Amino acid sequence: MIGYIGRHVAKREGLDMAEEIRAEMVANVWKVVATAGDTVAEGDTLVILESMKMEIPVIAESDGVLQQLVVNEGDVVQDGDLIAVIA
Numbered sequence: 001m002i003g004y005i006g007r008h009v010a011k012r013e014g015l016d017m018a019e020e021i022r023a024e025m026v027a028n029v030w031k032v033v034a035t036a037g038d039t040v041a042e043g044d045t046l047v048i049l050e051s052m053k054m055e056i057p058v059i060a061e062s063d064g065v066l067q068q069l070v071v072n073e074g075d076v077v078q079d080g081d082l083i084a085v086i087a
Contacts, residue, residue: 017087019087021046021060021082023078023080023083027076028050028051028077030055032046032071033045036066036068039064041060042061042063044059046059046083069083071084
């Protein structure tokens with residue numbers, strides 16, 4: 001299931017600066033796959049969330065460098081929480 005991730009692109013003067021990936025549901029961070037500094041491609045899995053015994057991959061929606069990963073395995077994320085930033 002890929003529909004549970006959120007995407008927000010920060011813009012300044014019309015230029016794309018960074019993609020913020022946010023949780024769209026309450027879930028546990030089951031597994032962290034990527035680390036800050038990794039080069040990621042669209043479709044790469046960053047973390048895997050678990051909710052109601054379902055595994056939900058959080059994927060990169062654009063190519064770039066993973067600037068920030070703000071969750072750790074075992075964390076609980078709420079709807080709207082920041083998971084990662086790709087630039």
